[in-house]
Amino acid sequence: MPAVLEEFEPIFGEPKVEWTGSCSGLGQSSAFVFYVHSPDSSHLRICVSDFRHTTWESVRSVWQLEDMRDSVGIGGSWSDFIHYLVASIKSEDVKLLLEALPDSNDTKSAKLVAQKSKGMPRISFSLTKLTGAAASDAVANLSQELFKAFKGLQYLFMEEQERRLQLTKVISVEKEKNEIVQSQLELNSKRQKLQKAINSLDKVDLTNGQNPPGKFCIYFCEMLL
Template identity: 50%
Template structure:
C-alpha cells in the first residue's frame, strides 16, 4: 500500500507560536494526499488563506528515515497506515515560528499523534510565497468544493436509499397489520361459532324434554307389563286343581 491508494485527508487545525508572540493566528485548513507521479511520496499543504501558506513533499526515502528516527517498527504498508491514522486523529497541531518579510510566520511544523503515548509524526513545512501560495490556495479551494460535492452526492444517495427502505418497511407493516386483522377476525368468528354450538347442546327445548319424558314413561310401562315366564312363576303349595267338567258329570 502507498499514499496513492489513500483518499485525500482534509482537516482544520489550530496553530500556535513556538515562542511567545502578540501576533494572532487564524485557524488553518490542511490537505494531505499522495502524489500522482510518485504514489509513495506524501504532500502536505496548510494555509490560513491569508499570509500563512505552507507546504511539504516527502519522498519514500525521507519517510523511511522518519520511521527509523521515531522508532516505528513494521513494514512500509504499516507505516503508511500509521501516518494516515495519526493525521486523521484529534491530536494534530501546527507549530509556527519566525517572522517572514512577506508577513506571517516563516516556518511551520505539523505534528500528529495516533494516540497518547505513541510516537509522534513531525513534518517540517516550507512557506509558499506570492503566485505559488495563491495557486496552492486556489487548488485547495477547488478540491474542497469537489469533496463537498462528493459528500453531498453520497448524502443524497443515502437519503434516497433510506426513503426507499422506509417505504418498503411501511408497506410491509401495513400488509402485516391487515393480515393480523384478518386472522383476528377469523379467530373471533370461529370462537363465536364454537360458543353457539356449545350453548345449543347444553340447553334442551321443552319439546325435546317432553319427548324424552314420554319415551322414558313408555319404556317404564313396557317393563311393568311384561309377562313372567311360566317356569319362573311361584308355585302355590297345598292348592287342589278341580276339573269342572268332571264335577258336572257326577250330577
C-alpha cells in the first residue's frame, strides 16, 4: 500500500465555480470551499461546501487512484502521481463544474477539476451530493478542520513574530557593540595622535624661539584632528 497517503497534508481552497444548464445556477451560491485530506492510509476524501445549502463529497481508495493515474496518463511512480495530484489541487486552476437541473435551481451533478498548469493532464473527481445528517456532519468536520488550520497558521505567525523580535534584539545588541568598538577605535586613534604630539615635544626647541608656543599649538591641534 502506498505509504505516501499516510503523510498526506490536508489541502483547502476556493474553486472557480462554473455552471452549465438552462438555469446556470441562478439563485445558487457562487462561493465554495474544498477540503482534500486522507482520513486513513488507503483513502482520499474530497469535501466541497458553501456552508449553507450544498455540500458535495467524493471518496477514492488507493486502487481507484491508481486507475485514475492510468486513465489520466501520469507516468512515473505512485509517489510522482500523488505529487502531481497535490500540485494540481494547490494550483490556481481548480474548478467546480456544476450542472443545473432543467427549469430548477438545484444541481444535477458536480465535478472538482484540477490542472497543474495549462496543457497538463486534468485531475477530475465526480462528487456526490450529501443531504441531512451526512451533510451536517461534513460541514461540521470541514469547519473544525478549517479552524485547526487557522490555529496552525496563527501559531506559525506568532512563532515567526517572536523570531523576528529576537533577531531585532540581537541586531540592536550587535549594533551597540559595534558603536562601542568604533568609539574605542576613535579614542585609540586620538590617543596615538596625542602621543605623537607629546613625543614631538622632544624635537621642538621652545627656548631658542625656533618654534614659538603659538605655532606649536597649531601643530598640536592638527595632530589631534
